[in-house]
Amino acid sequence: AVLLLGPITAALVILGRFSLFHPIQTISVIPTIACSKIALLGQLLHPRQLVNSAVHCVMGIVVAWCCAITIGGRYETLGYTCPQSDGSSQMCLNEYHLILLLAGAFVGLSYSLLGVIHNMNYISFHTVQQYKYLRFKGALPLVVKCSATQALYSIRNFIVVYFFLGYIPKAWFCKTLNLYLNSSVHPLDSIAGLLDLSLVYHLWISASFLLFTWHITLVLFRIFVTELYSFPVQSSFTEDAHQCLAKVLNEKQPMILKFLALQDLALLSQHSPSRRCQVFSLSQPGGHPHNWNAISKECLSMLTDLTQRLVAYHDTVATNGRAKSLSTGSERKTSSETSVTSGTEDLMSPRPTLLMKTPASVFARSVVGTPRTPLTAPFTPDLDSPFASPALRRLTAPVEQCSPWFGTVQSPHVMRRGPKLWSTSTGEKRPMEDICQALFADSQAHIWALEGLSYLVQASFSEDQFGVVQTALPSILSCMLVLQEAVDRHFKLPHASSKPVRSTGSMGDSTHKTLRFALRATLKTAIYRITTTFGDHLNAIQMSAEHRKRLQQFLEYKE
Numbered sequence: 083a084v085l086l087l088g089p090i091t092a093a094l095v096i097l098g099r100f101s102l103f104h105p106i107q108t109i110s111v112i113p114t115i116a117c118s119k120i121a122l123l124g125q126l127l128h129p130r131q132l133v134n135s136a137v138h139c140v141m142g143i144v145v146a147w148c149c150a151i152t153i154g155g156r157y158e159t160l161g162y163t164c165p166q167s168d169g170s171s172q173m174c175l176n177e178y179h180l181i182l183l184l185a186g187a188f189v190g191l192s193y194s195l196l197g198v199i200h201n202m203n204y205i206s207f208h209t210v211q212q213y214k215y216l217r218f219k220g221a222l223p224l225v226v227k228c229s230a231t232q233a234l235y236s237i238r239n240f241i242v243v244y245f246f247l248g249y250i251p252k253a254w255f256c257k258t259l260n261l262y263l264n265s266s267v268h269p270l271d272s273i274a275g276l277l278d279l280s281l282v283y284h285l286w287i288s289a290s291f292l293l294f295t296w297h298i299t300l301v302l303f304r305i306f307v308t309e310l311y312s313f314p315v316q317s318s319f320t321e322d323a324h325q326c327l328a329k330v331l332n333e334k335q336p337m338i339l340k341f342l343a344l345q346d347l348a349l350l351s352q353h354s355p356s357r358r359c360q361v362f363s364l365s366q367p368g369g370h371p372h373n374w375n376a377i378s379k380e381c382l383s384m385l386t387d388l389t390q391r392l393v394a395y396h397d398t399v400a401t402n403g404r405a406k407s408l409s410t411g412s413e414r415k416t417s418s419e420t421s422v423t424s425g426t427e428d429l430m431s432p433r434p435t436l437l438m439k440t441p442a443s444v445f446a447r448s449v450v451g452t453p454r455t456p457l458t459a460p461f462t463p464d465l466d467s468p469f470a471s472p473a474l475r476r477l478t479a480p481v482e483q484c485s486p487w488f489g490t491v492q493s494p495h496v497m498r499r500g501p502k503l504w505s506t507s508t509g510e511k512r513p514m515e516d517i518c519q520a521l522f523a524d525s526q527a528h529i530w531a532l533e534g535l536s537y538l539v540q541a542s543f544s545e546d547q548f549g550v551v552q553t554a555l556p557s558i559l560s561c562m563l564v565l566q567e568a569v570d571r572h573f574k575l576p577h578a579s580s581k582p583v584r585s586t587g588s589m590g591d592s593t594h595k596t597l598r599f600a601l602r603a604t605l606k607t608a609i610y611r612i613t614t615t616f617g618d619h620l621n622a623i624q625m626s627a628e629h630r631k632r633l634q635q636f637l638e639y640k641e
Contacts, residue, residue: 109303111341113204113594115520117513125198138190142292146186149288150179157182157284160255164264175252175261177270178281181244182288184251188240189233189289193296196232200590202300205338207308207345207526217305225297228589233289240285241276297589310349311342315360315373328376344530347377351537355545361538362546371550377538378554381531385561388528392568395521399575514577521572522598529597529604532562536608540615555616556623562609563629569602606641613637 116122125131150157156178164174197203208217248271256263268275276282313327323329327350330343350357361373535558542551573579582595613620613636620633635641 109203109205109307109338111205111207111337111526112524113201113519113591114198115201115516115523115594117516117520122199126195131194131198135191135194138194139187140190142186142188142190142193143183144186145292145295146182146288149186149284149291150182153284153288161259161261164262164266173261174264175256175259177252177263177267177275180251180255181248181270181281182285184244185237185240185285185289186292188243189236189292192236192239193232193293197590200588201592201594202590204591204594205304205307206591206593207341211310214305214309218301221301221305225294225301225589229294229297230290233286233293236293237282237285237289241282245271245273245276300589307338311346312350313343313346315350315357316363328373328380331377331380341527341530344527344534347381347534348530348537351534351541355541358538358541358545362542362548362550364548364550371548374538374550374554378535378558381535382557382561384528384531385565388525389561389565389568391521392565392572396568396571396575515580515582518572518578518598519582519595522601523594525597525601526593529601532601532604532608535562536611539612543615556625559609559612559620559623559633560625560629562605562612563632566605566609567632569598569605572598573602609636609641610639 114125116125156176158179160176160179160183161173162176163171165171212220248269252263252269252271255261263269270276270278270281313330314322314325315327317323317326327343327346330339331347333340350361361377362371363373364370365372539551539555539558546552578598581599613633617637620637625633632641
């Protein structure tokens with residue numbers, strides 16, 4: 083026993099590091115958007131999702147067994163004694179108990195798959211802050227409605243499946259448990275057996291109870307996770323420095339803390355003059371604005387990453403889907419990218435940007451367990467992935483040397499006959515909408531960054547006693563103007579300006595579908611907030627002629 087103590091302890095420590103079913107790992111503040119049906123299939127067949135589906139099936143069976151015991155009567159046991167014609171008795175399979183257990187497993191599997199399809203693991207933050215009780219009270223009718231409706235559809239689908247394949251589990255249980263089928267009772271995998279309204283009712287009420295339990299747990303988790311948290315701007319003790327707002331903003335994981343910190347930044351910049359003074363304060367000793375530098379640096383870095391992502395995506399669309407190579411792409415910097423870099427290089431230290439390929443991997447940021455990557459990354463197609471679209475492979479395929487078009491300029495009339503990335507066909511409208519949503523999937527963080535920066539700049543006009551904000555004002559304006567140019571350019575693309583319909587009858591949160599519109603409105607409002615506060619004083623700021631011309635449009639209220 084003493085010799086085994088060491089290996090057992092080591093195994094316990096190693097296994098304890100893994101938490102496959104921890105809720106934080108399955109909950110995300112950035113939705114995972116599949117831009118094609120093949121990508122969605124890849125998400126459904128992911129090993130973690132398969133484990134998740136298996137766990138939901140087992141839990142569905144357990145809850146269905148509890149319901150069978152509670153209902154009692156013909157559902158109580160799996161086997162019962164049935165008499166034979168010769169007077170003897172034998173153990174027969176209770177199909178009513180079996181169908182209830184199988185229905186629980188089917189409902190659990192359906193819930194797991196629909197959770198991926200409808201992004202039920204996505205958590206959004208409410209614009210209007212409410213007490214937890216009021217949020218729970220408001221969500222309760224929707225939970226009851228969704229549970230009953232989803233249970234009805236799940237039982238309908240289960241009845242169809244059991245009608246055609248019900249003989250398989252019956253034969254397996256009979257063979258495994260040495261049970262027999264009672265020939266004097268109508269089998270339930272027949273029309274006469276499934277027309278039993280009492281059976282259908284008990285199946286539906288059990289499924290509704292199971293889904294209500296899961297849905298109410300999800301609602302409570304969302305309410306408590308997104309509750310407003312106030313981070314200290316500065317700390318008097320060194321051991322508490324990691325809890326300060328600037329420190330949390332610069333951390334990448336867990337992502338939920340970063341979102342909570344950005345939410346707190348947006349609120350303190352509007353409603354807390356005392357905390358704003360701490361942001362504008364200077365360090366003692368030294369006299370450096372560490373708080374403002376750290377906060378503004380992270381916000382500008384996020385906005386710059388989003389701008390670069392949009393510019394990279396626009397370049398891909400402009401070349402009709404042909405992705406540029408890294409060598410030529412690094413040499414041919416656009417004016418927008420150059421102005422962003424030059425405008426913020428005094429506040430931003432060089433940071434490596436990991437070039438993510440598939441749209442799902444770019445925007446699917448789980449809260450923990452992911453590598454330390456920037457919040458945003460350029461949007462580039464993954465041509466080597468087995469889930470890549472065949473049309474995109476054709477668009478991005480290089481021209482062969484033996485082709486008559488190699489080294490020549492094609493006529494625009496000939497180019498029109500080729501496949502286009504942006505098609506107006508009905509079949510491609512949905513993928514294009516998914517791509518637009520994936521580009522702005524994490525834009526809630528950028529919305530808070532814009533609000534926090536603009537409100538702090540506005541308050542600095544009268545509260546910044548040391549002028550710490552004025553030194554960064556050119557970089558902030560340049561970054562916002564370049565982002566506004568990229569966003570306006572994006573909304574000129576087909577399908578980008580069409581507003582999708584937000585579903586209201588599902589437990590899945592559809593807030594991410596309209597984030598790009600909220601970002602555009604917030605960005606324009608943030609620039610107007612600064613221009614209306616400083617007015618003609620902004621003419622003394624050094625910036626490029628292009629930015630000054632665009633800024634003048636805001637000063638004259640023509641934008």
